[in-house]
Structure formats: C-alpha cells, structure tokens
Amino acid sequence: MLPTPVFAGAKTLRLCFRRQFLLAQKLLGVNVLLTIPSVFDPFIRNEREAAIAERSDQLAKLFVERAAKHDAEGSFPFDNFADMKATGYLALTVPRAFGGEEASLYEMVLAQERIARGDGSTALAVGWHIGTMLQLRSTLSWPEKLYASFCREVVTEGAMVNHFASERATGSPSRGGRPETTAVRTDGGWLISGRKTYSTLSPILRHFTVSAGIDGTEDTGEFFVRAQEGVTVEETWNTLGMRATGSHDLVLNQVFVPDEEVIRLGAGEPKRPDESGWMLHIPACYIGIAYAARNYALNFARTYRPNSLPGPIAELPHIQRQIGEIETELITARTLLYSVAERWDRDPTIRPFYKQELGLAKYTATNQALRIVDLAMRIVGGASLSRNLPLERMYRDVRAGLHNPPMDDSVLSGLARRALAEQSEV
Known part of the structure; x- marks a missing residue:
C-alpha cells in the first residue's frame, strides 16, 4: 500500500527533500544523483504524489546499484521485482475496492519516471503490468469475476500480467x-x-x-x-x-x-472505448533515463577539474550551453508529458479524440531523451563510452524507445492527417 505521507506541506516538503539530498550525497556519493528527487519538482502537486515519488525514489536507489550487472548479464532483475512486491508498488493502479492504490494516469507517470532513473529495463518491464491494470480499470474489458479475482491476487500475492x-x-x-x-x-x-x-x-x-x-x-x-x-x-x-x-x-x-x-x-462483448492513456508509461520511462543521464553529467561538470583549467568544466561557456540545451529538452518533454496526463485524468470526454496528443507525448519524450543522453555524453567526453560508467548503458537503453509504440511515422502521419482534416473544414 501507499506509504503514509510524511510531509505536512510545501515548505516541509522542500526542507525534507533538501535534507535528504545533502545526507544522501554525503553518504552515497555520485550514484545518488541518478535517483533522488529534485528539491523543487513542479510536477509534485500534493502530499499523496510526494509519497508516491518518495517510494519510487527509494526503489530506484536500490535498482541503480544492480542495473549494470543485469545489463551486462542480460539477466532478469528478480531482486528488483521482489522489492516492488514488498512495497506494494505492483498494486499501484489496482482499484481501491480490491485493496489497490487506484493511482491516476498522472500518478502512474510520476512513479514510473522515477523508477526509470534507477533502471530503465525494470521501469519499462513493470510499466506493462502497471499500465495494463490501469487500462483494465478504465475499459472493464475482462469478465467481471476474472477481473475481481486477479485484482485481489495482485494485491495479496504480487501477481502481474502482460x-x-x-x-x-x-x-x-x-x-x-x-x-x-x-x-x-x-x-x-x-x-x-x-x-x-x-x-x-x-x-x-x-x-x-x-x-x-x-x-x-x-x-x-x-x-x-x-x-x-x-x-x-x-x-x-x-x-x-x-x-x-x-x-x-x-x-x-x-x-x-x-x-x-x-x-x-471476435468482436466480443461491448466495452468502453480503448483508453490508451496507460501507454504513457513508455515515455515516462525514457524521460526517467534521460533525467538520470542529465544528473550524471551535471555532477561530472561540477566536479571535474582538469589541470589545464582554474576551475571545474561547469564554468566553461560551451559546457553551460550544452547544459542549457539539456534543460530545454528535458523541461519541454516533461511539461508535455505531465500536461497530457493531467488533462487525460481531468476531462474524460476528450479521451476518444486524444490519440494524437498521446502519440506526441511519446514521440517528444523518446526523441528528446536521445538528445539529452547524447549531450550528457558530450559533456563527459570519451569517458562516457566506458562500460564502467552508466552513460553508455543509458545511451543504449533510450534507443529502444524508437521501437516502442506508437512509432514515429505513425505519430507524424496522424498529426498530419488531423491538421489536413481541420484545414478542409475551414
């Protein structure tokens, strides 16, 4: 179940995050920058969301220490899934009626983005289960008895589905x-x-x-x-x-x-329209990976001081320009992603007509994640290619976003068809 929120308000939230940041940085060093929340994250709107984010952040701290091993071996992260089961994460989108947390689309995106900061593979994999449970809650496409039984199994036993x-x-x-x-x-x-x-x-x-x-x-x-x-x-x-x-x-x-x-x-029983908002777990994953790459590059720029310079490379104009480009890409992609999710939750009447916006959120997130990781590697330089550092894994992982649905060509052609149809009606 969702942990009890420990924050009394916005001021307390900021202070808690700042204390957590400083303590974790002191104890854990550079890796913590991959997973801890931003001190001021504009996309955390209330205490429930703060608790959801905190749980994902704590899980991501565990996952980041294992990610390189699972990547090198190509092994499935059973240990990560055991941790998610123990914290109740697998019931995130199950209805409250069956003991779940009934997270909204926005809350799912928030949780999944942070999981991906620790390990992209784990985030993408669990996203199919978390997203599917959200979709089933919306469409009621399963037989009622089967759906109720499985929801209870998710909550009590950590069952999953894809x-x-x-x-x-x-x-x-x-x-x-x-x-x-x-x-x-x-x-x-x-x-x-x-x-x-x-x-x-x-x-x-x-x-x-x-x-x-x-x-x-x-x-x-x-x-x-x-x-x-x-x-x-x-x-x-x-x-x-x-x-x-x-x-x-x-x-x-x-x-x-x-x-x-x-x-x-065949055609089956009548059901509600397919509400494909649940697939925003995909762009959330790739934005999370990009966020981790950004944090790694920022820490490197602030601490790397070659003997040819009087200070760290973060003081160099061309490095600051690259950091500025990263921030532009990241803020743009996150703003679009969270605004689409928020409107999806707030106004169900738009959902049958919102396919192109969902596709655009995915297209923007995946392509800008590629750009962010590329810029992060340029900041770090040749060392970014080392398998002893996480950037080369992040670079490989974000490439996979191009092959997750919807594909770029489908998104662009859909936007074009809609624009042409709107113009013909003028």
Missing part, C-alpha cells in the same frame, strides 16, 4: 497483422498454440493474456492464460538496449483456457 500479441510474421500488433497463434475449440474451453515475441516480463509471469486467431474463421480472440504444462519461455532476448526486460519468446503448445477465462471472441 498482454502478448507480437509475432515474427506479423510484426507489431499496432500494424494490424492477424496473429498466427491459433485457438481451437475443445470441451469446456480452447487449446492455444503458437509463439509470441517481445514477451516482456515472461521470466516472472504466472498469468498473461494472448491474442490468437480463431480456428476456421477470420476472427481473433483474447485469452487469459495461466502458466502450466505447454507454456515455455525460450530465452531469445539478447539486445543492444533494455537488456534486462526479459522480453523472450513465449511458446504455447496446446495450452488449455477454460471458457470462463476467455476475454474476447
């Missing part, structure tokens, strides 16, 4: 390809067979959903699958960036799903 749709033959599901994974009718349910790619969280999940073509028809369905005989994970994930997300291949061989755990067949 939806697996990608396949090698179809590419990204956002492009509309029909899955080759097949569902065949049998007594009391369905038998599912196929292979899913990019199955993030697959090493740890005991529950997941899959899309599958309905045998003998052109329809597709969605099925709730429990780990069982016939479900295997093939460890195929060996990538440049985001190496610890566990996005392996999931293989299903005649896996049984009972009728009561079928989520959708």
Whole structure:
C-alpha cells in the first residue's frame, strides 16, 4: 500500500527533500544523483504524489546499484521485482475496492519516471503490468469475476500480467497483422498454440493474456492464460538496449483456457472505448533515463577539474550551453508529458479524440531523451563510452524507445492527417 505521507506541506516538503539530498550525497556519493528527487519538482502537486515519488525514489536507489550487472548479464532483475512486491508498488493502479492504490494516469507517470532513473529495463518491464491494470480499470474489458479475482491476487500475492500479441510474421500488433497463434475449440474451453515475441516480463509471469486467431474463421480472440504444462519461455532476448526486460519468446503448445477465462471472441462483448492513456508509461520511462543521464553529467561538470583549467568544466561557456540545451529538452518533454496526463485524468470526454496528443507525448519524450543522453555524453567526453560508467548503458537503453509504440511515422502521419482534416473544414 501507499506509504503514509510524511510531509505536512510545501515548505516541509522542500526542507525534507533538501535534507535528504545533502545526507544522501554525503553518504552515497555520485550514484545518488541518478535517483533522488529534485528539491523543487513542479510536477509534485500534493502530499499523496510526494509519497508516491518518495517510494519510487527509494526503489530506484536500490535498482541503480544492480542495473549494470543485469545489463551486462542480460539477466532478469528478480531482486528488483521482489522489492516492488514488498512495497506494494505492483498494486499501484489496482482499484481501491480490491485493496489497490487506484493511482491516476498522472500518478502512474510520476512513479514510473522515477523508477526509470534507477533502471530503465525494470521501469519499462513493470510499466506493462502497471499500465495494463490501469487500462483494465478504465475499459472493464475482462469478465467481471476474472477481473475481481486477479485484482485481489495482485494485491495479496504480487501477481502481474502482460498482454502478448507480437509475432515474427506479423510484426507489431499496432500494424494490424492477424496473429498466427491459433485457438481451437475443445470441451469446456480452447487449446492455444503458437509463439509470441517481445514477451516482456515472461521470466516472472504466472498469468498473461494472448491474442490468437480463431480456428476456421477470420476472427481473433483474447485469452487469459495461466502458466502450466505447454507454456515455455525460450530465452531469445539478447539486445543492444533494455537488456534486462526479459522480453523472450513465449511458446504455447496446446495450452488449455477454460471458457470462463476467455476475454474476447471476435468482436466480443461491448466495452468502453480503448483508453490508451496507460501507454504513457513508455515515455515516462525514457524521460526517467534521460533525467538520470542529465544528473550524471551535471555532477561530472561540477566536479571535474582538469589541470589545464582554474576551475571545474561547469564554468566553461560551451559546457553551460550544452547544459542549457539539456534543460530545454528535458523541461519541454516533461511539461508535455505531465500536461497530457493531467488533462487525460481531468476531462474524460476528450479521451476518444486524444490519440494524437498521446502519440506526441511519446514521440517528444523518446526523441528528446536521445538528445539529452547524447549531450550528457558530450559533456563527459570519451569517458562516457566506458562500460564502467552508466552513460553508455543509458545511451543504449533510450534507443529502444524508437521501437516502442506508437512509432514515429505513425505519430507524424496522424498529426498530419488531423491538421489536413481541420484545414478542409475551414
């Protein structure tokens, strides 16, 4: 559950953060700059949000110490997920009715950005679960009994879920390809067979959903699958960036799903419009990584003093210009991201028409994160390429944002089509 807020107001909040900053800097040194909150963060609006941010900051401090090892090994961070389970983080977006915290989209973005300051892979991976639970709360697309049971399992046992749709033959599901994974009718349910790619969280999940073509028809369905005989994970994930997300291949061989755990067949039951605001967990992740890179570069500029200079390189005009460019990119991306999330929460009537704004928030965050990390590496210089420093991992990780949905071309073409349609109506 959400920790009890320890802040009595804005002044106390600032003092607490400042004391925390100074003490952590003294005790832990440079790594703390990757994870602690800004003393004055304009995006923390109240005590509840301060408590959400504080929990993520504390988790990120643990994760940053493990990130290099998991990245080098390509290993799944089970230790990070054990910590999130212990703090109740996995129930962040579960409804209060089932014992969760019922975080808003804004609060989810706030929490996820800070987790990513410690480890981008962990943030992106858990984001699919946290985001999915937010989406389900909005759309009510699962059968009522199944949804209630699973929510309680998340709260009491730390259960997680992700939806697996990608396949090698179809590419990204956002492009509309029909899955080759097949569902065949049998007594009391369905038998599912196929292979899913990019199955993030697959090493740890005991529950997941899959899309599958309905045998003998052109329809597709969605099925709730429990780990069982016939479900295997093939460890195929060996990538440049985001190496610890566990996005392996999931293989299903005649896996049984009972009728009561079928989520959708064909058009399925009527449901609320798909509210894809939950996917803002993706840009939140990449902004968090960029924030950590920025903090590393700032600390380096303030402390690195070559013997050819009378002071640290932070005093050099060209370094200050690069820092100014980082701040411009970061403030712009964060402002857009949080303003989109805030309006999404505040005005549900806009959601059916807000696809382009959501896409723009992701496009801006990922592309500006690339620019921020690049500038941070320019400030640090050749040492930034060292595998003993975190910047080269951050550089590789933010590249992955280009390949998370929605893709840049889809965002830009959508904005163009809307602009042209608006102009034609004038």
